[in-house]
Amino acid sequence: MPRDIPDLPAIPGILPSTRSFVPATAVVAPARRPATAAYRVLVALAAAAGVAIDIKLGNPARALSYFTIQTNLLVAAVFAVSARRAWSARRPLPGVLTGGTLIYILITGLVYHLILANEPTPFSMTGGNDTLSGWHAVANMLLHTVTPIAVVLDWLLLTRPTPLALRNAATWLLYPLAYLAFCLARGAMLSPGTPARYLYPFVDVDRHGYGGVLGNTAILGVAFYALALLIVVLDHVRPDPVRRRLRRRLRRPENRISSPATSGLK
Numbered sequence: 691m692p693r694d695i696p697d698l699p700a701i702p703g704i705l706p707s708t709r710s711f712v713p714a715t716a717v718v719a720p721a722r723r724p725a726t727a728a729y730r731v732l733v734a735l736a737a738a739a740g741v742a743i744d745i746k747l748g749n750p751a752r753a754l755s756y757f758t759i760q761t762n763l764l765v766a767a768v769f770a771v772s773a774r775r776a777w778s779a780r781r782p783l784p785g786v787l788t789g790g791t792l793i794y795i796l797i798t799g800l801v802y803h804l805i806l807a808n809e810p811t812p813f814s815m816t817g818g819n820d821t822l823s824g825w826h827a828v829a830n831m832l833l834h835t836v837t838p839i840a841v842v843l844d845w846l847l848l849t850r851p852t853p854l855a856l857r858n859a860a861t862w863l864l865y866p867l868a869y870l871a872f873c874l875a876r877g878a879m880l881s882p883g884t885p886a887r888y889l890y891p892f893v894d895v896d897r898h899g900y901g902g903v904l905g906n907t908a909i910l911g912v913a914f915y916a917l918a919l920l921i922v923v924l925d926h927v928r929p930d931p932v933r934r935r936l937r938r939r940l941r942r943p944e945n946r947i948s949s950p951a952t953s954g955l956k
Contacts, residue, residue, distance in 0.1 A: 723776040723932075726848045730773035733840045737766040740832030743825050755876065756889055757869055758802070758833050761794040765837050769844075785852025789925065790862045792845050793918050797866070799838030800917075801910075806890070807834075813891040813906075850932045854925045859918035866914060870907055874900075 741762050745753045753759050768791045772783055782788070806815045822830050870893065877888045877895060888894040892906040 722779040723848075727773040727777035729848065730769040730776065730844065733837065733844065734766045734769040734773065736832050736840065737762040737769070737837045740829050740837065741766070743829035744833065747825060747829065752886055755872075757866075758798050760869075761791075761798045762833050762837055764791055765795050765841060769841075782850065785854055785925070786858055786861070788845070788849060789852070789854055789858065789921055790865075792841055793862050793914070793921060794865065795838045795841045796917060797914060799834055802834040805892070815891060846928070847931050850930050851925050851928055854922045856919070856922055859915060859922055862918050863911065863915060866911070874903070 741753075741759055744759060768783065768787065772788070774780075775782055805811050805813050808814055809816055873889055873893045874895065877893070880887045882896070888896070891897070892910070893903050895903055898906065
C-alpha cells in the first residue's frame, strides 16, 4: 500500500471543520472513585428516605403527585446509578441528565424556601399552627434542604464539566411544563373541596383563575429558564475538579538528593 496518498479535492459546497470539541472523558480514561461513590450513595439514600417517610405519613397517591417527591425520586435513581459508575470506573452519566437533575432539585429547594416557606409571600404554605415536627420535619428537611444542597455540592466538587448547549436550557423546561399540565388536569378532575385539589398555591385555579395561574407560572418559567441558562454558562467556565485531583495524584516529588545520571550522594 503506498505511503504517500495525495490529498483529495475539496467537495464543493462543504466547508471543512476548523474546530471540534473533545470531551475530557474521551482523553482521560475514567478511574475508580470510591469516595465519590460513597457520597452519592448517601445522597441517594437521603432522597429515598425523605420520600419514604413522606409517603408513609400521608396519602401515597397524593404524595407522589408533588413535584418535590418526583424530583427527589429522580435524584435517588440518578445518584444510585452515578455511584455505581464511579465505583466501577465507568463513564459518567450524560451531562444533560445530571444537569437536568440539578435544575429540578434546585427548583424544588428554591421554590420551597423563597416562596412556599416564606410567610410574606402570597403563596406561603406555612404560618399559624402548621409548624412541622417529628418525622414530618425530618422528611421536610431531607426533601427541601439536604438533597438540593448535596446535589449542588456534587456538581461543583465531584462532577466534570460537560459540553452543555444553550438548547439544553429549553429542553429542561419540558418537564415543568408537563407537570403544570398535570396539576391543572388533576385539579379539574377532582371535585371542589377535595383536600389539596391544587397541589401548590400558585396553580390554584379556585383562588386565581386560569389567567392568574398562567401569569404566575409564566413568571416562574422565566426564572427557571434563567436558572437553566446560568447552569449552562457555569458548566463552561467552572474548573474540572476531577482533572485537578488527577494531576495532583500523578505529580511525583522531585528527587533532590541524587541524580539518576550520577553515582553517589552529593
